[in-house]
Each structure stands twice: as C-alpha cells, then as structure tokens.
Amino acid sequence: MIEFIRKLFAPPKPPEAITTAPFSEQQVNEIINNSSVRFDLLQLVAACGQSVGKQRELNEDSLLALTATLAGNSGNIPFGLYIVADGMGGHQFGEVASNSAIRTVAGYVMRKFHPYLFNLKPEPLEESLQEVMLAAVTEAQKVIQREAPGSGTTLTAVLILGQQMTVAHVGDSRAYSIMPDGRIETITRDHSLVKRLEELGHLTAEQAPNYPHRNVLYRALGQGDVLEPDIFTVPFPTTGTLMLCSDGLWGVLNDQDLARAVRDSSSLARACQTLVTAANTAGGPDNISVVVVQMTS
Amino acid sequence: METQRITQSFDSGKGSEPRRQLSAGTTLTERYLIQEVIGVGGMGSVYRARDLHFPSVVKLVAVKEMINMAPDPAVRQIIVQNFEREANLLATLNHSAIPRIYDYFTQNEHSYLVLEFIHGKDLEAIISETDGFLSEEQVLTWGIELCDVLEYLHGHKPDPIVFRDMKPSNVMINHNGDVVLVDFGIAKTFQTGQRGTMIGTEGYSPPEQYRGEANHLADVYALGATLHHALTRRDPRLEPPFSFNERPVRRINPAISAELEAVVNTALQYNPEERFPSVAEMKNALMTAGRKTGLLSRMPTTNLSSTSIKPLWTFQCEDEVRGTPTYYQGTVFIGSYDNNLYALNGADGKFQWKYATDGGVVSRPGVYDGNVYFGSEDKSLHVIGARSGKVAWTYRTDGPIRSSPRIAEGHVFIGSDDEHLHAINLATGRSAWKFETAGPIRSTPFVADELVYVGGESGDFYAIDFGGTMKWRFQSKRAITSSPFVEKQTVYFSSMDGTLYALDARNGWAIWRFRLGKGSIVSPAAADNMIFTGAADGFIYAVESQNAKELWRFRTEHQISGSPVIYKDALYCGSVDGVLYCLEYKTGRLRWKFATQAAITGTPLVYDDIVYIGSTDKQVYALLA
Numbered sequence: 001m002i003e004f005i006r007k008l009f010a011p012p013k014p015p016e017a018i019t020t021a022p023f024s025e026q027q028v029n030e031i032i033n034n035s036s037v038r039f040d041l042l043q044l045v046a047a048c049g050q051s052v053g054k055q056r057e058l059n060e061d062s063l064l065a066l067t068a069t070l071a072g073n074s075g076n077i078p079f080g081l082y083i084v085a086d087g088m089g090g091h092q093f094g095e096v097a098s099n100s101a102i103r104t105v106a107g108y109v110m111r112k113f114h115p116y117l118f119n120l121k122p123e124p125l126e127e128s129l130q131e132v133m134l135a136a137v138t139e140a141q142k143v144i145q146r147e148a149p150g151s152g153t154t155l156t157a158v159l160i161l162g163q164q165m166t167v168a169h170v171g172d173s174r175a176y177s178i179m180p181d182g183r184i185e186t187i188t189r190d191h192s193l194v195k196r197l198e199e200l201g202h203l204t205a206e207q208a209p210n211y212p213h214r215n216v217l218y219r220a221l222g223q224g225d226v227l228e229p230d231i232f233t234v235p236f237p238t239t240g241t242l243m244l245c246s247d248g249l250w251g252v253l254n255d256q257d258l259a260r261a262v263r264d265s266s267s268l269a270r271a272c273q274t275l276v277t278a279a280n281t282a283g284g285p286d287n288i289s290v291v292v293v294q295m296t297s
Numbered sequence: 298m299e300t301q302r303i304t305q306s307f308d309s310g311k312g313s314e315p316r317r318q319l320s321a322g323t324t325l326t327e328r329y330l331i332q333e334v335i336g337v338g339g340m341g342s343v344y345r346a347r348d349l350h351f352p353s354v355v356k357l358v359a360v361k362e363m364i365n366m367a368p369d370p371a372v373r374q375i376i377v378q379n380f381e382r383e384a385n386l387l388a389t390l391n392h393s394a395i396p397r398i399y400d401y402f403t404q405n406e407h408s409y410l411v412l413e414f415i416h417g418k419d420l421e422a423i424i425s426e427t428d429g430f431l432s433e434e435q436v437l438t439w440g441i442e443l444c445d446v447l448e449y450l451h452g453h454k455p456d457p458i459v460f461r462d463m464k465p466s467n468v469m470i471n472h473n474g475d476v477v478l479v480d481f482g483i484a485k486t487f488q489t490g491q492r493g494t495m496i497g498t499e500g501y502s503p504p505e506q507y508r509g510e511a512n513h514l515a516d517v518y519a520l521g522a523t524l525h526h527a528l529t530r531r532d533p534r535l536e537p538p539f540s541f542n543e544r545p546v547r548r549i550n551p552a553i554s555a556e557l558e559a560v561v562n563t564a565l566q567y568n569p570e571e572r573f574p575s576v577a578e579m580k581n582a583l584m585t586a587g588r589k590t591g592l593l594s595r596m597p598t599t600n601l602s603s604t605s606i607k608p609l610w611t612f613q614c615e616d617e618v619r620g621t622p623t624y625y626q627g628t629v630f631i632g633s634y635d636n637n638l639y640a641l642n643g644a645d646g647k648f649q650w651k652y653a654t655d656g657g658v659v660s661r662p663g664v665y666d667g668n669v670y671f672g673s674e675d676k677s678l679h680v681i682g683a684r685s686g687k688v689a690w691t692y693r694t695d696g697p698i699r700s701s702p703r704i705a706e707g708h709v710f711i712g713s714d715d716e717h718l719h720a721i722n723l724a725t726g727r728s729a730w731k732f733e734t735a736g737p738i739r740s741t742p743f744v745a746d747e748l749v750y751v752g753g754e755s756g757d758f759y760a761i762d763f764g765g766t767m768k769w770r771f772q773s774k775r776a777i778t779s780s781p782f783v784e785k786q787t788v789y790f791s792s793m794d795g796t797l798y799a800l801d802a803r804n805g806w807a808i809w810r811f812r813l814g815k816g817s818i819v820s821p822a823a824a825d826n827m828i829f830t831g832a833a834d835g836f837i838y839a840v841e842s843q844n845a846k847e848l849w850r851f852r853t854e855h856q857i858s859g860s861p862v863i864y865k866d867a868l869y870c871g872s873v874d875g876v877l878y879c880l881e882y883k884t885g886r887l888r889w890k891f892a893t894q895a896a897i898t899g900t901p902l903v904y905d906d907i908v909y910i911g912s913t914d915k916q917v918y919a920l921l922a
Contacts, residue, residue, distance in 0.1 A: 077804055124772065128799075129806035130844060149366060150376075162804045164786055191508045196538050199569070202504075213508050218538050224515070225466070226500075228535040232843035233799075233808045235786050 006258040031050065043069060044080040044160060046293040049272030053248055054284030059093030060087035061246050061289040062102045070116055076198055082291045084173045085153045086246040093151035101140045101153045101221050108136035109159060130231050133159060133168040137221065137229045144222035152220035156188055156244050169230040170221050173246045176258065177237040183253055184259040191219035201262060242293040248286035249279050268292045317364065318342050325348070325409060326402060331362055345414060357414040358399060365406040380408045383481045386458070394446035394477050415479070416472040420465035424527055430550050433557060436527045437587050443468065443520055444580035449512045460509055463519035464501040465526055478618055500533035505569060514569040517579055521564025526559070528553055541565045550679045556586035606891045609907065609919040610646030614639065618911030621661040621900040629909050630669050631917055632658025638671055640686060643907065646919055650686030654679060661701040661741070665723065670709055672698025678711055678721065690726040694719060696737065705744035706763065712738025718751050720765060730765030741780035745802065750788050752777025758790065758803060769805035773798065778818035781809060791817035791830050799845065809845040813838065820860040824882060829868055831857025837870050843885055849885030853878060864903035864922055871897030877910050891920055
C-alpha cells in the first residue's frame with residue numbers, strides 16, 4: 001500500500017511532464033479505499049467449441065476442459081487442465097487415439113492432484129509439474145500403441161496452476177496467447193514437416209500454406225520408439241486469452257481472424273461459436289476443436 | 298488429419314510394456330523352445346529360442362513375434378502382409394551382415410519370424426552404455442561395414458532394396474565386433490517414381506523420406522545420422538529433424554578428425570544431390586579419411602595455455618579468501634578468513650583500508666547509500682562507511698553469519714546460523730522482524746514481488762512476505778546453501794540433494810527438477826532463457842529455463858563451490874581445482890582459464906571488463922575479462 005502511494009506521488013517522468021493539482025487528504029483516502037476493494041480470488045473461465053467440419057464424416061478430434069480452484073493455506077489457487085487432440089490413422093483409429101490420449105493424460109494428472117483437491121493433508125507431490133506431464137504423455141503413448149496400433153494423435157495439453165501454465169505438446173495442434181490489443185502469439189511449435197522446412201528456410205511463410213505435404217507430422221503421440229514431447233512452463237497470459245485448437249481451425253483462419261473473433265465476442269462461449277462457424281464457412285475441410293481460457297479476478 | 302504413418306517398427310523399442318509374452322519353456326510349432334525375451338517392440342517381443350530339430354547340439358534362433366491386435370480386419374490384413382513381405386525379402390538375401398531367415402508362420406493373431414540368432418548387442422545400447430565417446434577408429438570401421446551391406450542391398454536384382462530404417466538400434470554388433478543389419482520390416486524394393494507411405498524413423502530419416510520419396514540416397518543420409526549419433530552420443534530423435542548441421546561432430550567431440558566429420562556432413566546434406574551419389578562413394582570417402590588420419594596417430598588436442606594470462610594485479614590477504622567481491626565507485630570490497638574486510642582500488646589493487654571483525658568473513662558485501670554491509674562469523678552484521686572504513690552500526694545475531702545481505706525496500710535481509718532470517722531496518726539499524734527457520738541460514742535471500750526467498754540448511758526453502766509471515770515452504774531432501782534468484786515468476790536454486798529446482802515463485806509448486814551429478818551449494822545464474830549452475834561433481838551445467846533441457850556441461854577437475862557469473866557473452870566460474878574458467882556461455886566452450894595457487898570457492902565479480910576473484914591461496918586477483 002505504501003508502495004502504491006509512493007508510486008502515486010512519484011515525480012512525473014520527463015519529457016512528458018504532466019502537472020496535476022495535489023490531491024487532498026480525503027481524495028488520497030478515497031483512492032486507497034477504492035483500490036482495496038478488489039477481488040482476491042483469481043479464477044479461470046473456459047469455453048469450448050467443436051465441429052466435424054464440412055468434408056469429413058468422422059470426428060477424430062477430442063477435447064477436455066477442466067476448471068477448478070485449489071483451496072490452500074495461503075489462499076486459493078486457480079487450477080485448470082485443458083487438452084486438444086487431433087487423431088489420425090484412418091480405419092476409425094484416429095478417434096480412438098485422440099480419445100485415449102486425452103483420457104490417459106487427464107486421468108494421470110488428476111490422480112496426482114486429487115489429494116490436493118479433496119484430501120485434508122496431502123503428501124507433497126514428489127514430482128515436478130513437468131515430470132507429471134511427461135509421465136502422463138508417456139503413459140498415453142503406451143496406451144495408444146496398445147489400443148490402436150499404427151494410429152497417432154496430436155496432443156496439446158495445458159496444466160494451469162496459479163498464474164503459470166505447464167504445456168505438453170506433440171504434433172500440430174496449437175496453443176495461442178491472444179492479448180486484448182489483438183496481438184496473437186503461437187506458444188507451441190508445430191511438429192510438422194512444413195514447419196520444419198520453414199524453420200530451415202526451405203519454404204517461406206507464404207509458401208507454407210500451399211505446400212502439398214502439409215499434413216505430414218514428424219512427431220505424433222502413438223508413433224515411434226522414442227517420443228520427446230515439448231514440455232515447458234510459461235506465465236499464463238493473465239490479461240489476455242489462452243486458446244487451444246486443432247488444425248481444422250488454424251489451418252483455415254489467419255491469426256488476425258482468430259484474434260478478432262476472441263476479442264469481439266461478448267463471451268468466451270460465443271467466441272467459440274464464432275470461431276467454429278468461421279472455419280466451416282471457410283470450407284470446413286477438417287474437424288474443428290477449440291478451447292479458450294481466461295483468468296479473471 | 299490424413300493417414301500418415303511416420304514410423305512402424307517391430308524392433309526393440311524401450312519403454313513399451315511387455316504384454317502377453319511367451320514364457321520361457323513354451324514351444325512353438327513343436328520346434329522352437331522359447332528361452333527368454335531379448336527385445337520388446339511396439340507390436341510384440343523378440344525371443345531367444347532353441348531349435349529342437351537339432352537335439353544333439355544347441356542351435357539358437359531369434360524368434361520375432363508380431364501380435365496383431367488391430368480390431369479392424371483391413372488393418373490386420375495390412376499388418377500380416379507387411380510381416381510376410383519382410384520374410385520373403387529376407388529369404389532372397391545372402392550377406393554376412395544380414396541375418397539368415399529360417400522359417401515363418403502365423404498362429405491366429407500371432408505371426409513369427411525365425412531368424413539367425415546374433416550373439417551381440419545393438420549399437421544403440423553400445424552407444425548409451427559406453428562411458429564417454431566411442432573411438433573414431435571403431436565408428437569408422439563400422440561405418441565402412443555398413444556401407445558394404447547397404448551397397449549389397451542397393452545392388453539387389455531385379456529391384457534395388459532401400460533399407461529405409463538405418464539407425465543404431467537396427468545395427469547389431471556381433472561377437473566378432475562386426476555389424477549385422479536387423480529389422481527389415483520396412484525395407485522396400487525400390488521402383489523409381491513410386492510414392493510410398495510415410496515411414497521412417499524420426500531423427501534419422503532425410504527430408505525426402507517424410508514426403509514418401511526415399512531412394513538409396515535416403516540410406517546415405519540415415520547412415521550419416523547413425524554415425525553422427527555414434528560419434529556425438531546425441532540422439533537425433535530428441536532433436537528437431539534435419540538439425541545435424543547445428544551440432545557439428547567436432548563441436549561435441551573434438552577428438553574426431555576433420556576428415557571424418559566432413560564425410561558425415563556430406564552424407565547429411567539436406568538436398569539428396571549434394572550427398573554422396575552412392576554408398577560405394579561414401580565407403581571410399583570413409584576409407585580415405587581413415588588412411589589420411591592414420592586412424593590411431595591422431596594429433597594431440599591443443600591445450601589452451603593457462604600461463605599466458607597475466608593478472609592485472611593481485612592482492613595478498615593474511616588468510617584464505619573464500620568470499621565474493623563487490624564493486625562500488627571504483628573500489629572492490631572483499632572479505633577474508635583473516636577476519637578483515639578489505640577495500641581495494643579496482644584499477645590497480647592498491648590497499649585503501651581494512652576493517653577487522655572478530656571472525657572470518659565469507660559474506661559477500663552489499664553496498665547501499667555509501668555504506669558497506671556484510672556479515673562475519675563473529676555473529677554480527679557490520680555496516681561500514683564505504684569511503685571512510687569507519688563503522689556506522691552493527692547488528693548482532695546469535696550465530697555466525699555466512700549468508701550475505703540483501704538490501705531492498707528499506708531493509709537489509711540476512712540469514713544467520715542462529716536459525717533465523719533477519720530483517721533489519723536500514724534507517725534505525727534495529728530488527729524489523731526475525732523469521733525462525735528449522736536450521737542455519739547460509740543462503741543469501743532474494744527479494745522479488747514483495748516476497749523474500751531463502752534456503753535453509755534444514756533443506757527447507759521459504760517464501761516470506763514483508764511482514765515476516767511465511768507465504769509458502771518447499772522441502773528438498775538436503776541442505777539449501779545455494780542462493781535463489783527469481784525470474785519470470787520462477788525461483789531457481791540448487792540443493793545438496795543434487796537437484797537444481799525451478800519453483801513457481803508465487804506458490805512453491807515445483808515446475809521442474811534437474812538432476813546434477815552430485816550435491817550443490819552453487820547459486821544459479823541466468824541469461825537468454827538459460828540457467829547455469831555447478832555441482833560437487835565438478836561440472837558446470839547449462840539448462841534451458843523453460844524445461845530444464847540440458848544444453849551443455851563443462852568438466853572441471855574438482856568440485857564447484859562458487860557460482861557462475863555471466864558477463865557479455867561469457868560465463869566465469871571458479872573451481873576447487875584452483876582454476877577460474879571463462880566459457881562461451883551459449884556453447885560451454887572454453888575460452889581461457891587461469892590457475893590460482895589453491896582452491897577457488899568464491900564467486901567472481903565482473904565489472905567494466907575486469908574479473909575479480911578471490912582464492913584460498915590468500916590472494917585476490919584482477920584479470921582482463
């Protein structure tokens with residue numbers, strides 16, 4: 001609080017010197033009182049959208065959104081788990097793969113956090129958050145190889161705890177951070193041939209969308225002997241929106257369209273509807289899945 | 298997403314769960330007596346078995362099993378066809394480096410191949426089980442042998458065979474030390490212009506194979522990738538595809554000759570036409586490289602001289618210098634076990650003043666508003682005028698102070714062996730609060746976002762608010778002497794339990810843990826999304842801050858007790874081997890080193906292109922950065 005007042009009266013920074021009349025004692029107190037009326041509880045709000053698209057008969061995408069608040073001794077902590085998976089493998093195996101991936105990963109993570117949500121004296125978690133996510137993905141890899149051999153799935157899973165998010169990612173579904181001013185940033189890196197060629201400078205960003213082997217992934221859950229998912233932790237875009245989606249959405253809408261739909265919608269649920277509709281209007285060549293998450297206080 | 302099968306293999310992948318394995322003693326078709334599992338793959342196991350048709354001798358065979366669990370009949374059909382294709386292909390081949398096939402059969406959803414049993418180990422296991430690197434001679438010899446067998450396959454009539462899955466785990470090294478190529482699951486007779494499906498092993502496959510356009514030049518690339526892995530121990534499956542040129546062989550393993558590196562680089566060219574036009578050419582190049590280097594008479598590696606660096610100045614104290622210096626307005630302040638704090642001219646090392654305490658000074662001085670703050674083993678925090686060398690005030694705790702002061706928000710925060718973290722008001726010199734801990738505090742507190750972070754000798758790590766109330770606590774398994782730092786909502790520190798931790802600074806959840814070779818009291822440093830630390834195993838480590846992926850490690854000759862410091866593009870760190878190392882922080886490559894007369898346990902200070910470091914040889918050194 002002292003800090004706040006100090007900031008308030010910090011000398012204005014040159015060159016843009018602005019002079020204001022000094023506040024009266026009463027005004028200062030009003031400001032202090034108003035600023036102390038804040039909502040202590042940070043919480044997550046999420047919505048999802050999905051569509052089979054206009055050119056596919058089967059939906060091979062799966063998604064999961066789980067929002068909670070961990071009650072702790074030092075306040076309540078936002079807790080969320082959001083996953084998008086896009087299965088592949090024809091032979092009806094794609095949906096098995098994406099579905100198994102989501103349930104295995106979510107099951108693994110939730111078993112780890114169950115004590116924190118519901119037990120009085122939880123034992124401290126032995127593993128780090130990244131270790132939990134890695135073990136969950138490794139488990140899913142085994143399950144898919146057993147249940148649907150030859151198939152594979154993308155997986156973009158975000159575990160939010162407090163104000164940081166731990167991301168586990170394989171394939172070319174994406175996580176975006178969308179800021180209120182319309183800036184949009186891809187948090188994940190596609191494990192696709194086309195992205196890799198772009199990174200190497202063999203394709204330009206303009207050529208990439210028309211590249212014939214756009215669908216080829218070099219890393220997918222269920223494929224290969226050694227799976228190395230990208231796992232990392234970054235701050236949640238607290239003033240903005242986190243969006244997860246399959247390539248059925250980002251493949252047909254550009255970054256500006258995605259950001260605008262989120263920014264201009266009256267609610268997160270409406271944003272999802274707008275995005276799914278836009279993707280279908282653009283031809284709906286593939287299954288569409290989207291999850292959007294915000295943190296509010 | 299369209300159907301794209303990227304890999305398919307029957308071989309011994311690690312980590313897959315064995316399922317419905319045949320137990321030892323089972324007999325297949327009344328002929329093959331299963332002895333034990335020798336490999337587990339995605340679709341079944343590989344067994345060693347005895348062929349009972351040879352009752353008087355022990356004839357061993359390898360039985361490769363494929364369990365067809367696909368519920369879809371169309372998929373099942375394809376899987377069986379692939380299996381039979383491998384069998385038929387093998388039956389037409391005759392080369393000493395290709396296992397002979399004896400038999401194949403299918404029982405319900407189980408299919409079996411009976412193959413020559415290879416006494417030996419696969420190359421992947423050899424690479425990972427070898428301490429350090431394989432010798433150049435060894436890898437060169439295997440490379441030449443692999444070229445030889447690939448040449449045989451590529452010359453196969455009527456159609457050339459592209460192996461398409463060259464990788465260390467598909468290469469067995471038999472009891473004679475010769476290579477044997479195993480797993481022909483996806484080897485494919487090559488018909489020009491035909492577009493295959495997406496098959497290949499991530500990491501070893503060339504770009505064109507991802508487009509389904511593999512010819513014999515794909516094998517050249519994959520062999521290059523295999524040799525690269527064998528020479529560098531860097532598993533390409535854990536790296537982005539086509540990234541070999543980002544980690545040249547000799548950067549990782551400087552003992553390898555430039556000639557061999559050049560052969561590997563040519564094989565790994567992105568464009569097929571820039572590789573060797575055939576494996577025969579590659580074999581020639583390998584043999585030429587071997588002749589040129591004489592295989593065994595390699596040049597000794599150049600040793601960077603440590604005597605060529607002359608210090609700008611040195612200063613002799615009366616006892617060991619174990620602490621870390623501080624720089625303020627042209628003066629270097631450093632404590633010594635001779636109980637003094639010294640003030641030295643940073644430019645020439647000239648003595649300015651010293652201040653005597655009643656105990657050793659290991660605490661790194663802090664400077665604020667013209668005063669120098671430091672702790673002493675005489676249990677007191679001393680506050681001395683930076684120019685005058687005269688005492689301003691002291692603050693007494695109930696135990697020796699080895700922690701260093703952190704000055705923030707009008708307070709000085711410092712730990713003591715009296716099992717408290719002390720917050721002392723700068724204006725009054727009086728205690729604002731004391732926070733009781735479960736053990737001595739030797740770690741230096743860090744202040745960020747209105748929280749004070751500190752580690753304790755009890756293994757606890759604390760986050761305390763400005764009121765002196767604990768916000769959260771984290772327990773490591775051993776003492777935390779390392780000093781934390783906070784960046785991007787994450788707090789980093791090392792522990793004597795041999796772990797570098799990254800915790801969420803707001804709530805104490807572990808984000809990641811990185812295993813060090815031994816315990817550590819080193820305080821991590823950061824730059825460019827990299828975290829640097831050291832440990833008692835003598836290594837300096839660099840890991841990515843987002844995910845703890847190891848970027849490099851550098852070996853010194855003794856344990857690391859002081860902390861690394863980043864200045865411009867270099868990392869400076871002392872070792873108990875007595876040497877101060879200057880490394881390029883992005884790669885971990887040694888730039889120079891400077892040997893003092895005894896162990897270095899403190900942290901260097903770099904200011905204005907000058908490195909200041911104390912040593913237990915009682916001297917303080919100033920070197921050009």
